[in-house]
Amino acid sequence: MKYKTLSLLLLAVAAAFSLVAQDIPLEYRSGTYIVDRSPLEEYQQRRQELMHRAGDGIIVLVGRGDDRGYGDVGTFSQEKNFFYFTGVEIPEAVLMLLPAEDKEILFIPERNKPLERWTGPKLGPGDDAVEYTGIEDIRATGGGEIVLDHRRRPVPSWHEVLISHLQAGKELHLIFEGTSSFEHDLAASLRESVPTLSINNLYDDLVDMRRNKSEEEVRLLQRAVDITLDAHRNLAQVIRPGVYEYEVQAMAEYTFRKNGAEDIAFPPIVGSGFFSTVLHYDQNLRQMEDGDVVVVDIGAKYGFYCADITRTYPVNGTFTDRQREIYDIVLGAQEAVMDELRPGLSIFDLRKIAYNYIDSHGSDKDGRSLGRYFIHGISHFVGLEVHDVGSEHAPLQAGDVITIEPGIYIPEEEIGVRIEDMFIVTENGSVHISDALPRAADEIERLMKNSTINRY
């Protein structure tokens, strides 16, 4: 009797524990770092389009591995293309698409309960993962075995599944970015197992797809932009003589995170005085002085989407005549490009417009034209990466999101000015998605004096 009670008690305890384990909510197990994800249909549509473009064969996308040991801290960041097609941030995941069969298979690691005490609960293969990803066929990355009809049966790993399809003659589609990548190594090792292997690169299709932003992507980009504009409004209140550049950086990063941005899109650039003329200055250590300008180039990353917005501020709140003269030329160049921005032109063409404007306005101390001080590109694509995929020689098309960022940098005068905004290219022209933040010199001065907004 006593034993029976004890074993019943133990059973109840065991049941309670397993209930607790099962009850860890789905969102706790997704391993996600983002506060905002697109509806599952969005990712499914992208997979459908990729399959349509490939036509046949087998498409493989390999997510990022997680090599953090037990003692390591730091966050996991999913490979961008893998996220683009799945919305999944689980490490060690593999997506396999079979266009002819209209089949999607997602491989994710089996759960590792001891490791989860360190890394947090995770999704493993099963119904929960189906619910979270919208992909019906979810398998264990490393394979293993199952017991079916009282018999142990082997389950192939993703690599074994892939080899068997390739040996059956299927063409392999991979996305190769750059000359050295995981995909190159994978292709080389697969060729050893399957000498007749034919491989197709889907990179150009990926570029087409990622350039053409969906409504959902525009929504996330707009949120990244709005948070970044908020950061500019806040840091404009911080800038004054005696303040260190890193204090300005701190306000930017505080505002990003406070608004749910998961990361910075790139390390903030806060360059004052001479450093306003250093394009990618990132030390942000200088104490700002009366009479300086400070270039602040920042971007939040929200739901994997990047913003990239630059303003140039007078440290004491008022531009000198010379600073304002240079500022107005940069602004004029930006307006000139904005007026012309439409499908058909390339980023290369846009730079010529800006260069011609800058080179035909104002001069340096020796009377030379200012084109020589515009030393960088005018624009780049923005999306999952701050410098997103796409060539500067490709004709722009509706759906592209780009920056327009002219600048003049005169080291001898310690004056650097850059103004950077973001735009969506439309059928008829463009939409200025960072329009809510002032750009004109007077408005910048007013913004710095405005003590009523966003005080923290």
Ligand SMILES: [Mn+2]
């Ligand atoms: Mn930029």
